[in-house]
Amino acid sequence: MNIIEELKWRGAVYQQTDEEGLKELVEKESIALYCGIDPSGDSMHIGHLIPFMILRRFQKAGHTPIVLVGGATGTIGDPSGKKEERQLQSIEQIQKNVEGLRSQLGQIFEFEGAHAAKMVNNYDWTKELSILDFLRDFGKEFNVNIMLSKDVVASRLQNGISFTEFSYQILQAMDFLHLYQHEDCRLQIGGSDQWGNITAGLDLIRKKEGDKAKAFGLTIPLLTKADGTKFGKTEGGAIWINREKTTPYEFYQFWINTDDRDVVKYLKYFTFLSQEEIAELEQKMIEAPHLREAQKNWLQRSLHLFIVKRI
Numbered sequence: 123m124n125i126i127e128e129l130k131w132r133g134a135v136y137q138q139t140d141e142e143g144l145k146e147l148v149e150k151e152s153i154a155l156y157c158g159i160d161p162s163g164d165s166m167h168i169g170h171l172i173p174f175m176i177l178r179r180f181q182k183a184g185h186t187p188i189v190l191v192g193g194a195t196g197t198i199g200d201p202s203g204k205k206e207e208r209q210l211q212s213i214e215q216i217q218k219n220v221e222g223l224r225s226q227l228g229q230i231f232e233f234e235g236a237h238a239a240k241m242v243n244n245y246d247w248t249k250e251l252s253i254l255d256f257l258r259d260f261g262k263e264f265n266v267n268i269m270l271s272k273d274v275v276a277s278r279l280q281n282g283i284s285f286t287e288f289s290y291q292i293l294q295a296m297d298f299l300h301l302y303q304h305e306d307c308r309l310q311i312g313g314s315d316q317w318g319n320i321t322a323g324l325d326l327i328r329k330k331e332g333d334k335a336k337a338f339g340l341t342i343p344l345l346t347k348a349d350g351t352k353f354g355k356t357e358g359g360a361i362w363i364n365r366e367k368t369t370p371y372e373f374y375q376f377w378i379n380t381d382d383r384d385v386v387k388y389l390k391y392f393t394f395l396s397q398e399e400i401a402e403l404e405q406k407m408i409e410a411p412h413l414r415e416a417q418k419n420w421l422q423r424s425l426h427l428f429i430v431k432r433i
Contacts, residue, residue: 124148124149125179125180126148127145128183129176132391133387133391134342135341135343136343137317137340137341138338139324139338139339139340144309144338147308152185153186153306153307153309154306154308155185155186155187155307155308155310156187156190156311157173157176157177157189158189158191158297158312159174159190159191159192159223159227160192160195161196161220161222161223162196162208162211162219163219164221164222165226165364166223166362166363167354168353168360168361168362168363168376169345169352169360170363172342172345173313174231175230175391175392176311177189177311178231179394181232181237182394184237186237187239187240188242189231189240190241190242190244191220191224191227191242191243192297193216193220193244194244194249195290195294196216196220197210197211198286198289200287200319201274201275201278201283201287201288202315202316204278205281207284220243222364224241226363228241242301244296248296263330264292264322264326269291272322273317273318274315275288275291275318290319294319295319295322295323295325295326296323297323298323298337299323299326299327299331303331307337308336308337308338309337309338309339310323310338310339311340312339312340312342313341313342314342314343314344315344317339323337323339324338345391348383349381361376377421378414378418379417380417385416386400386404388421389416389420389421393420395420403416404416
């Protein structure tokens, strides 16, 4: 099965810029693709795992994942999904957060052998950029009217948005351009709230590299629980990867207590089981729901690495 078709079956595709073009590309070539995370904290929560699980699926399908930790964009803060301006953190705290995320992300991917993953930090290619070069080389390529129409900005106009956060989409677009030029990266993956930032990157690539440039964007739907609440949240707060923030017992209990209505969805997102294996587990769950076999034997086992060896 084509990797794009598999992702659609798993319910992991929300929007694509060119589905047929991307399908054709991944069938013909082994591509590099990326997903980024800003170091707003020193640990991921389980909601952060979703796009990186998609990246890992691409790696298993013979493609090269690039994991971007936003040491530069993290100093600004992504306004996506935020109603108010973020509080800026110190450079020292951001660097500490970067190291925490790097350690956790290093457990998900294969960094040796064929299709070895790469981990990059956008601070490395932006730290020497002057404000004049930023405005001349990149700011000139962005139409303010188009930027204002992006959902992430439009939703903040009534309460106001600083130029700092307004410019975030330019910096993320620069990341995609840099990886396209230096790593031959063809695809960016992100949550549904990243659509505006991803398309800004695609526009910048076309302006800098010409209309023949082949780059694509794919977003993942917001994952919610059967009761309508956001995945990864409990009454006690987020479920963290860091064992000091969420104990192994709490982490284990979150998955064991998964609502039966959510089990198949989670199996598709968080395991590498086949369609047939998931269908078999679904049937067992219907026949003997009290055994909670899927929750105990598959969801928990699939995340065993984070339960036993979490940082």
